[in-house]
Amino acid sequence: MEILMAILIGFLFASATYLLLSKSILRMIIGTGLLSHGAHLLILTMGGLKKGAVPLVNEEGVPVTDPLPQALILTAIVISFGVTALFLVLAYRSFQELGTDNMDELRGTDGNE
Amino acid sequence: MEMNNLVVLPIFVPLLTAVILMFFSKNVSLQRWVSVGASLLTVIVAVLLVRTVSIDGIQTLDIGSWPAPFGITLVSDMLSALLVLTTSVIGFAVILYSIYSIGIERERHFYYPIVQFLLVGVNGAFTTGDIFNLFVFFEVMLMASYVLLVLGGTKIQLRETIKYLTVNVISSSLFVIAIAYLYSIVGTLNMAHISQRIAEIENMPGILTVIAILFLIVFGLKGAIFPLYFWMPGSYYAPPIPVMALLGALLTKVGIYSIARTYSLFFYHDQSYTHELLLVLAVVTVLIGVVGSIAYWDVKKIIIYNIITAIGVILYGISIATTTSMTGSVYYLLHDMIIKAALFLLIGIIIKITGTSNLKKFHGLINDYPVLTWVYFIAAISLAGIPPFSGFVGKWLVIQGGMGSGEFLGSVIILITSLLVLYSVMKIFIHGFWGEKDQQFADKESVSYKKLLVPAIILVAISVLYGFGSEFVYPYVSQAVETLMNPEIYIEAVLKE
Numbered sequence: 003m004e005i006l007m008a009i010l011i012g013f014l015f016a017s018a019t020y021l022l023l024s025k026s027i028l029r030m031i032i033g034t035g036l037l038s039h040g041a042h043l044l045i046l047t048m049g050g051l052k053k054g055a056v057p058l059v060n061e062e063g064v065p066v067t068d069p070l071p072q073a074l075i076l077t078a079i080v081i082s083f084g085v086t087a088l089f090l091v092l093a094y095r096s097f098q099e100l101g102t103d104n105m106d107e108l109r110g111t112d113g114n115e
Numbered sequence: 116m117e118m119n120n121l122v123v124l125p126i127f128v129p130l131l132t133a134v135i136l137m138f139f140s141k142n143v144s145l146q147r148w149v150s151v152g153a154s155l156l157t158v159i160v161a162v163l164l165v166r167t168v169s170i171d172g173i174q175t176l177d178i179g180s181w182p183a184p185f186g187i188t189l190v191s192d193m194l195s196a197l198l199v200l201t202t203s204v205i206g207f208a209v210i211l212y213s214i215y216s217i218g219i220e221r222e223r224h225f226y227y228p229i230v231q232f233l234l235v236g237v238n239g240a241f242t243t244g245d246i247f248n249l250f251v252f253f254e255v256m257l258m259a260s261y262v263l264l265v266l267g268g269t270k271i272q273l274r275e276t277i278k279y280l281t282v283n284v285i286s287s288s289l290f291v292i293a294i295a296y297l298y299s300i301v302g303t304l305n306m307a308h309i310s311q312r313i314a315e316i317e318n319m320p321g322i323l324t325v326i327a328i329l330f331l332i333v334f335g336l337k338g339a340i341f342p343l344y345f346w347m348p349g350s351y352y353a354p355p356i357p358v359m360a361l362l363g364a365l366l367t368k369v370g371i372y373s374i375a376r377t378y379s380l381f382f383y384h385d386q387s388y389t390h391e392l393l394l395v396l397a398v399v400t401v402l403i404g405v406v407g408s409i410a411y412w413d414v415k416k417i418i419i420y421n422i423i424t425a426i427g428v429i430l431y432g433i434s435i436a437t438t439t440s441m442t443g444s445v446y447y448l449l450h451d452m453i454i455k456a457a458l459f460l461l462i463g464i465i466i467k468i469t470g471t472s473n474l475k476k477f478h479g480l481i482n483d484y485p486v487l488t489w490v491y492f493i494a495a496i497s498l499a500g501i502p503p504f505s506g507f508v509g510k511w512l513v514i515q516g517g518m519g520s521g522e523f524l525g526s527v528i529i530l531i532t533s534l535l536v537l538y539s540v541m542k543i544f545i546h547g548f549w550g551e552k553d554q555q556f557a558d559k560e561s562v563s564y565k566k567l568l569v570p571a572i573i574l575v576a577i578s579v580l581y582g583f584g585s586e587f588v589y590p591y592v593s594q595a596v597e598t599l600m601n602p603e604i605y606i607e608a609v610l611k612e
Contacts, residue, residue, distance in 0.1 A: 022281070022285065027277065030281060034281070034284045034285070034288075037284070037285065037288045038284075038288055038291075040288075041288045041291040041292050041295070042291075044291075044292055044295045045291065045294075045295040045298070047295075048295040048296060048298060048299035049295075049298065049299070050299075070298075070304070071295075071298070074247055074294075074298075077247070077251060078250075078291055081251070081254045081287075082284075082287075082288075084258065085254075085258065085261075085280070085284055085287075088258070088261060088262075088280070089280055089281075089284070092261075092265060092273065092276060092277060092280065093277070095268065095273060096273040096274070096277060099268070099270055099273055100270055100273060100274065105277075108274045108277065108278075110271065110274060110275060110349045110352070110353075112271060112349075112352055112353075112413075113352055113411060113413035113415060113416040113472065114411070114413075114416075
């Protein structure tokens with residue numbers, strides 16, 4: 003199971019890298035989305051995918067899955083959600099102000115002389 | 116070692132201030148006074164913390180009273196406490212400077228709360244004892260820095276924030292990935308416990324070296340080392356001066372601190388590959404920094420590239436990993452944070468007076484602004500490390516440590532590049548301050564610069580005292596280095612064995 007997940011995560015990282023290297027800002031944002039999906043799935047996988055009960059208090063005392071990676075992912079998800087929301091608004095504002103979403107046209111040469 | 120709530124106060128005071136400030140964003144004068152008061156309180160708390168750590172040793176706080184490896188533990192060893200103090204002092208000076216320079220519009224749009232959030236992130240990153248909590252504090256700090264960078268919404272800020280944000284989103288993802296890999300090996304997140312578990316693993320499997328390099332890439336992207344510095348000259352050029360001072364003095368140093376912490380606490384068993392790589396990268400970083408700083412004729416760019424040089428020097432000391440070189444690095448780290456903030460504030464005054472950052476467009480400032488001139492002169496020679504001033508002891512010990520370990524080439528390069536650093540800041544002095552009086556820019560009376568000079572003078576004075584009083588500072592620095600060189604002190608304090 004871990005092998006399958008590793009291949010899937012690798013595919014997500016490859017797609018994210020490809021999209022991040024493109025010129026359009028919107029494609030870059032989609033790339034960051036895929037990148038964080040890959041990272042979150044990686045935490046889950048590296049925490050171990052052994053079978054066990056849902057990590058809720060149970061009276062029977064059956065073994066549960068590792069709850070720690072799930073808490074880490076939950077934290078990482080809200081953080082990347084916040085950053086992505088900021089990035090989208092930033093891209094929207096930049097499109098209004100700068101009139102382009104092409105990274106090639108956003109070169110900076112200030113102070114270069 | 117007992118629990119101490121003092122450890123959490125440098126995080127808690129700015130956090131509470133930020134939350135309170137958000138409720139009355141339009142009352143600018145109240146915003147100013149509350150921020151100045153709170154940042155002064157943070158400085159006092161940090162001084163008490165340094166004092167407590169120097170008397171009673173490492174202070175730890177298990178949040179929620181969960182015992183060490185299971186809960187989040189905040190750890191203040193001497194290195195953390197000193198960095199928290201330096202951060203608080205810089206925060207205070209920059210807030211004071213902001214009052215007279217940032218402009219009413221930015222102040223009305225949550226400028227002060229965001230600065231406080233940045234200080235929360237930086238102080239938290241310096242104090243935490245949990246690797247995932249370090250990630251969270253990194254994000255607090257970065258989120259605040261994105262908003263500070265773009266606040267105002269000018270074209271250059273929008274453009275550069277997109278780049279800065281992209282780079283940091285990628286490096287944050289890499290940080291999560293690195294933590295995931297490390298967790299799968301050691302099964303814990305507490306930094307002391309990770310160190311203990313790594314020490315138990317026999318014959319160091321290669322995967323730990325891979326993770327060490329991954330951490331180096333992550334923190335190198337935050338700390339702008341070669342070849343991961345490419346985002347920095349553009350991004351730091353965009354924001355207003357006080358923001359530039361905060362980012363330049365604090366943000367990259369958190370990356371450096373994290374490298375120092377992980378490489379001395381986790382990955383110190385097999386240094387042949389990791390520390391050798393760090394050494395090479397550090398020397399190239401120094402070279403890239405000086406090439407940039409002598410190439411440009413823009414005062415902002417010159418100081419920005421000097422940040423890169425200093426990062427290289429600090430990392431060089433860390434990569435040598437002897438007591439002498441580490442002492443040098445810690446000395447130099449504290450010196451560099453203060454002097455970079457001071458230099459940014461000073462060039463901010465120059466830009467305010469002349470209206471340009473292009474060195475070819477003004478000269479003769481000494482005729483009208485003698486105080487500014489000599490304060491800048493002292494800051495410049497401190498940066499270059501002229502003996503009685505603050506940059507000297509650190510660099511001297513770093514070079515001594517390098518020579519002692521037989522790394523002659525790197526040490527000689529750092530010695531020679533000091534001259535180029537001196538040349539780059541003296542270029543500003545010679546071309547900007549000397550020469551005939553220039554009437555192109557506004558009259559002395561019409562520019563209010565004196566109030567801006569106060570925080571800059573505070574920082575330069577601290578840096579001068581730091582240089583002249585290096586004997587007085589030595590016990591503190593040496594206590595910090597003792598923990599860095601002997602991870603068992605840290606582990607014992609946290610896990611209380």
